[in-house]
C-alpha cells in the first residue's frame with residue numbers, strides 16, 4: 001500500500017483527497033498546511049490524524065511515497081513564488097513521487113528553475129491536468145487512434161479563463177490527442193493587462209497557431225475576449241473544449257457535452273457531467289502515478305517534462321505576441337516577462 005500525503009488544504013485539495021475513497025493501492029495518511037484552522041477542518045473532513053504545519057517535519061516523519069502539492073504557484077496575498085521551492089523541498093527529501101497542481105509555472109524565471117530541477121531530480125513529478133483522464137476524452141481519443149476520423153488535419157481548442165490558468169489544461173488536451181508530440185513553432189498574440197497584477201499573473205487573452213513535430217497544426221484561443229462560449233449564462237472557467245478535425249470526420253469534447261462525426265456511425269452527440277467525469281479523472285491521474293512508481297517504463301502522461309514543454313509553448317505565445325514574430329520551440333524565455341507585458345499591454 002502506497003503512503004500518500006497532501007501539502008495545502010484549501011479548496012482544490014478536496015478533489016485530491018476524495019479520489020482516495022476509490023483508490024485501493026494508496027492511502028492518504030498525512031496532511032500539512034501552515035494555516036492550523038484549515039488543516040484541522042480538512043483533517044476532520046477526511047478523517048486524517050497525522051497533521052503538520054511544517055512540510056519538512058511531515059516529510060521527515062511520514063516519508064510518503066506520493067506527495068500532492070496543492071497550492072497556487074504564488075502564495076496568495078504575497079508575490080512569493082512557491083512552486084519551485086516546494087518542489088525542490090520534495091526532491092531534497094527524496095520523495096519518490098509528487099503530483100503538483102497546474103499551472104506548473106507563471107513566467108520565465110520559475111519555468112527555468114523547474115526545468116533545471118526536472119533535469120537533476122530523482123523524484124517523479126506529474127502535473128494535475130486531469131482532463132487527460134476524463135472518460136469521454138479517453139473514448140474520443142480511442143476513436144482518433146483507431147482512425148475513425150481519418151488522418152488528423154487540424155486541432156482547435158479554447159478556454160475562457162486567463163491563459164495562465166486554463167491554457168495548461170487546454171494545451172495538455174491538444175498534446176493528449178497527438179501522443180505528446182512536441183510543439184516546434186508558434187505564432188501568438190496577447191492582449192489585456194487586467195490580470196497581470198493577480199495571484200497568477202497573465203495577459204487577459206491569447207491566441208496562437210502552433211506547429212507540432214509530427215506536422216499537425218493547432219489553433220488555440222484563451223480568455224473571455226477570444227475563446228468561444230460552450231454554455232450560456234455561466235462563468236468563464238466552464239468553457240474548456242478541444243476539437244480534432246480529420247480527413248473523414250471530427251471529435252469535439254466540451255465542458256458538458258460532446259459531438260463527433262465518424263465514418264462508421266455518422267454524426268453523434270450527447271451531454272456529460274463535468275463533475276462526475278472530473279472525479280473519475282482524478283482517480284485515474286493518481287493511479288497512473290502508482291503505475292509509474294511500480295514500473296519506470298509506465299511514464300505518467302502528464303509528467304513534468306511534458307508539462308514544461310506545454311508551458312514553454314504558452315510562454316512562446318506570449319513572446320511571439322510581444323515581438324510580433326513566430327518563435328521556434330523550445331525557446332529560452334526572457335526574464336521579466338510580466339513587467340515586459342505590463343509595459344507593452
Ligand SMILES: NC(=O)c1ccc[n+]([C@@H]2O[C@H](COP(=O)([O-])OP(=O)(O)OC[C@H]3O[C@@H](n4cnc5c(N)ncnc54)[C@H](O)[C@@H]3O)[C@@H](O)[C@H]2O)c1
Pocket residue numbers: 007008009010011012013032033034035038053054055070071072073074075076082101102103128129130165
Ligand atoms: N486541476 C484543476 O482542475 C484545478 C481546479 C481548481 C484549482 N486548481 C489549481 O489548484 C491550485 C491550488 O488551489 P487552492 O485555491 O486550493 O490553493 P491555495 O494556493 O489558495 O491554497 C494553498 C494552501 O496551501 C497552504 N500552503 C502554502 N504553502 C505552504 C507551505 N510552505 N507550508 C504549509 N502550507 C502551505 C496555504 O496555507 C493554503 O491553505 C491552483 O494553482 C489552481 O490553479 C486546479
